[in-house]
Amino acid sequence: MRLLIVEDEDLLRAKLVKALEDGGYVVDSASNGKTGLYHGLEYDYDAAIIDLGLPQLDGISLIKTLRQRGRVYPILILTARDNWTDKVAGLDAGADDYVVKPFQIEEIRARLNALLRRAAGFAKPALDFGPLSLDTTARRLQVNGEAVELTAYEYKVLEYLMLHPGKVVSKSELTEHLYDQDHDRDSNVLEVFVRRLRQKLDPDESLKPIETIRGLGYRFNVSPSKR
Amino acid sequence: MSPPANDKLRYSLQTRLFLAFGVLLILFLGLAGLVLERAYQESVEAALRERLQLQIYALVGVAEPDGAAFYLPDTQEARFSQIDSGLYGFIVDAEGRERWRSPSALNLNLSLNLAEDDGAPQIPKVGKTLYGNLSLPGQGELIWASYGTYWEVQDQQFNFIVLESSAPTAAQIREFQSNLYLWFGALALFLLVAQLLLLRWGLRPLANLAEDVSAIESGERDELQGSYPVELVPVTRNLNLLIKRERERQQRYRGMLGDLAHSLKTPLAVLSAALQELRGGANLDGRQRHDMEEQLERMDQIVSYQLKRAVEVNRSRLLAKPVAVAPLLERIMSALNKVYRDKAMQTRVEAAATVQFFGEESDLMELCGNVLDNAFKYGASRVAVSAHQEGRTLCLTVEDDGPGIAPDKRGWVLERGARADTVRSGQGIGLAVVVELVSAYGGEIRIDESPLGGARFSIRLG
Numbered sequence: 001m002r003l004l005i006v007e008d009e010d011l012l013r014a015k016l017v018k019a020l021e022d023g024g025y026v027v028d029s030a031s032n033g034k035t036g037l038y039h040g041l042e043y044d045y046d047a048a049i050i051d052l053g054l055p056q057l058d059g060i061s062l063i064k065t066l067r068q069r070g071r072v073y074p075i076l077i078l079t080a081r082d083n084w085t086d087k088v089a090g091l092d093a094g095a096d097d098y099v100v101k102p103f104q105i106e107e108i109r110a111r112l113n114a115l116l117r118r119a120a121g122f123a124k125p126a127l128d129f130g131p132l133s134l135d136t137t138a139r140r141l142q143v144n145g146e147a148v149e150l151t152a153y154e155y156k157v158l159e160y161l162m163l164h165p166g167k168v169v170s171k172s173e174l175t176e177h178l179y180d181q182d183h184d185r186d187s188n189v190l191e192v193f194v195r196r197l198r199q200k201l202d203p204d205e206s207l208k209p210i211e212t213i214r215g216l217g218y219r220f221n222v223s224p225s226k227r
Numbered sequence: 228m229s230p231p232a233n234d235k236l237r238y239s240l241q242t243r244l245f246l247a248f249g250v251l252l253i254l255f256l257g258l259a260g261l262v263l264e265r266a267y268q269e270s271v272e273a274a275l276r277e278r279l280q281l282q283i284y285a286l287v288g289v290a291e292p293d294g295a296a297f298y299l300p301d302t303q304e305a306r307f308s309q310i311d312s313g314l315y316g317f318i319v320d321a322e323g324r325e326r327w328r329s330p331s332a333l334n335l336n337l338s339l340n341l342a343e344d345d346g347a348p349q350i351p352k353v354g355k356t357l358y359g360n361l362s363l364p365g366q367g368e369l370i371w372a373s374y375g376t377y378w379e380v381q382d383q384q385f386n387f388i389v390l391e392s393s394a395p396t397a398a399q400i401r402e403f404q405s406n407l408y409l410w411f412g413a414l415a416l417f418l419l420v421a422q423l424l425l426l427r428w429g430l431r432p433l434a435n436l437a438e439d440v441s442a443i444e445s446g447e448r449d450e451l452q453g454s455y456p457v458e459l460v461p462v463t464r465n466l467n468l469l470i471k472r473e474r475e476r477q478q479r480y481r482g483m484l485g486d487l488a489h490s491l492k493t494p495l496a497v498l499s500a501a502l503q504e505l506r507g508g509a510n511l512d513g514r515q516r517h518d519m520e521e522q523l524e525r526m527d528q529i530v531s532y533q534l535k536r537a538v539e540v541n542r543s544r545l546l547a548k549p550v551a552v553a554p555l556l557e558r559i560m561s562a563l564n565k566v567y568r569d570k571a572m573q574t575r576v577e578a579a580a581t582v583q584f585f586g587e588e589s590d591l592m593e594l595c596g597n598v599l600d601n602a603f604k605y606g607a608s609r610v611a612v613s614a615h616q617e618g619r620t621l622c623l624t625v626e627d628d629g630p631g632i633a634p635d636k637r638g639w640v641l642e643r644g645a646r647a648d649t650v651r652s653g654q655g656i657g658l659a660v661v662v663e664l665v666s667a668y669g670g671e672i673r674i675d676e677s678p679l680g681g682a683r684f685s686i687r688l689g
Contacts, residue, residue: 009493015500053489080492081485082531084559084596085589091562098566102496102527104520105503118568 001116001160002177004048005029006036006062007078008055016049019105020112024139024152026180033057040066044073046163046177047115049108051078052090060093067094074115076108113137120163122224127162129222132201132209134162141200148200153178157193158201161210161220170217194218240433241426248422256411267403272370275396276358279372282389283356286316287376290327290387297327297385307331313392315369321350321384337363337390348373348388361390368393432456436463443470445549445585445619481589484534491530499523535593535660550588552614552621553578559595560612567603577613584621585689586668594664597657598625598684605629609679620670623686626677637674661686 003025007013010031017027028043030036033054040048040062048066052059063075077090080101087098096118097111113136117127127134133142139155141148150158156178161169171190194210201209211219238246282304291298297318306312307329315332319325328335337347351357353375361369371390378385432455442448450470451463502519556576564572584591595612602610606627613624632640641662665672670688677683 009497011497012493012500015497015504019500019503078496080489080496082488082492083485083535083589084592088558088562088592088596091565092558096565096568101492102499102523105500114569124569 001046002026004039004045007051033062037062047074049076063093063095074119076111128225153193154197165220168213168216168219241430244426256415260411268400279389283374283387286387315390317388319386350386351375353377432459488534495527549583549585552582552584556612559599563603573609575611582614582616585619594661597661602627619689621688626679626683627681628679629681631681
């Protein structure tokens with residue numbers, strides 16, 4: 001999951017970046033609205049966290065521009081001015097949720113999780129696909145009701161695929177959303193993760209959840225269970 | 228002892244000017260009437276005297292002494308010969324003995340006791356004429372002229388006296404009077420009406436100014452527009468400047484408080500995030516961290532609450548523009564629908580397009596945002612808001628289908644709201660802000676049970 005954080009307060013931005021990277025996200029950050037807009041338009045993010053009080057280009061204008069230019073990823077706004085005029089303006093401009101400063105990192109994580117989940121069309125914290133159930137809050141996988149251990153990268157791959165079910169996800173898209181820009185992107189490593197995931201999700205090869213589309217990428221082929 | 232002063236102040240400019248000019252007008256017309264009446268009366272009387280004098284000369288011209296009496300063969304004036312005609316002639320000697328009387332005076336019971344001063348004709352010196360008034364029973368008022376002559380043949384003074392009824396003259400004067408007062412009355416009425424109209428016209432710009440100011444007060448207009456007479460231009464210009472300054476000042480003040488909030492909250496956020504990093508670290512045990520987190524949260528709430536209060540206290544509703552309520556409610560509803568998308572709330576907004584709030588838009592936003600946020604938080608599947616207007620009062624109802632608030636807790640909920648600086652950490656300051664705002668606008672807030680099953684907040688503002 002690749003995130004964009006736009007926050008002008010250096011200390012706070014650094015701590016947010018660190019906390020979210022620790023939580024397994026790939027994080028880009030910008031300290032002003034203009035850089036934020038550049039990143040936001042240039043890369044395909046899974047979600048963005050944008051402070052409303054930004055230098056050079058304020059948060060509301062940034063969000064409006066991103067939406068006008070067709071960027072649909074969920075946006076979480078941070079606001080120090082705890083008033084409804086600002087909150088409603090931000091949500092009106094195209095943001096999806098808000099967090100008022102100061103905040104607990106857990107709250108940011110929870111809101112982000114919910115936003116990512118909702119963006120993929122899931123109303124509940126768990127992503128349910130037949131026998132497979134991924135709890136995005138506790139970051140745990142259950143297969144046929146039994147817990148299955150996943151490594152951090154395996155979890156990331158599975159979560160991304162589950163949030164884009166039925167859609168062909170290229171290897172480059174996957175790496176972009178799983179790794180930092182400066183990370184060594186070896187697609188062989190990705191293939192290893194996918195192979196291991198297949199074994200854990202479908203030991204008897206009856207479900208075949210992850211299909212390889214030759215030359216294009218992967219597709220998650222199980223239909224989500226509706227509530 | 229100020230009540231008299233207040234009474235004086237109560238008269239409008241128009242009333243003052245009208246009363247002052249009105250009194251002056253009546254006084255002037257009254258005096259002018261008196262003077263005219265007197266002058267007319269005098270001229271009429273003078274004419275009458277002159278006529279009497281001429282009658283006397285005529286009598287003197289035809290009078291022929293006949294022993295002790297006089298003989299006047301032809302008096303020329305027919306009325307002397309006609310009995311009770313109202314014109315009477317006498318000739319008396321120096322002692323007042325009657326020597327002749329005109330046939331018209333045969334019935335006249337006049338004792339010419341000239342010595343007694345009871346208005347009866349007097350005896351003048353030779354060549355002089357005296358005048359006087361006399362009242363006789365059956366004859367009414369008579370005016371007389373008495374002329375003294377010297378007859379050389381008799382070597383004696385004789386006095387010619389002519390009396391004439393003054394009734395026709397009096398009638399003439401009365402008619403003049405009534406005419407005079409009729410015309411003066413009409414003139415006064417006309418002038419008063421004209422004065423009233425002139426005053427209205429002259430004071431119209433002031434009335435316009437008052438209307439414009441009240442239009443600003445009700446928010447229909449931003450500033451004093453239209454052309455005013457030169458005397459008022461400095462006033463309107465300064466008023467406009469004052470209004471503009473005050474609006475700018477309020478805006479600056481809000482901006483300043485917002486910046487203050489931003490610059491206080493961000494360090495708090497940094498501190499809070501730093502504290503998170505220590506989680507699990509050996510330097511700090513759980514209890515210490517918990518204490519610090521709690522204190523940070525309290526600081527945050529106090530900052531929020533006091534800043535909001537500062538904005539609220541510094542409020543001038545006089546200059547506020549009216550806010551259309553329906554679109555504002557729709558905006559909040561759609562914003563909250565995003566935030567609580569997982570709940571998939573059925574929402575309903577009932578507000579006519581004409582419903583307005585006379586106050587700051589941000590205040591209404593704050594108030595509705597907090598109450599509706601509460602409804603979304605506690606409601607199960609439905610939230611409804613309705614607004615209507617009673618005069619300048621805005622009535623809002625917000626309800627949900629949540630668990631509601633028990634009757635014995637309702638007062639407590641609002642009371643806790645009213646003393647939000649004492650709230651424990653974990654409790655929001657939303658309701659506190661609502662209660663504070665409602666009281667700042669002199670409104671009221673009630674909680675009861677909604678037909679939907681949950682809580683219903685009824686708020687009246689202004």
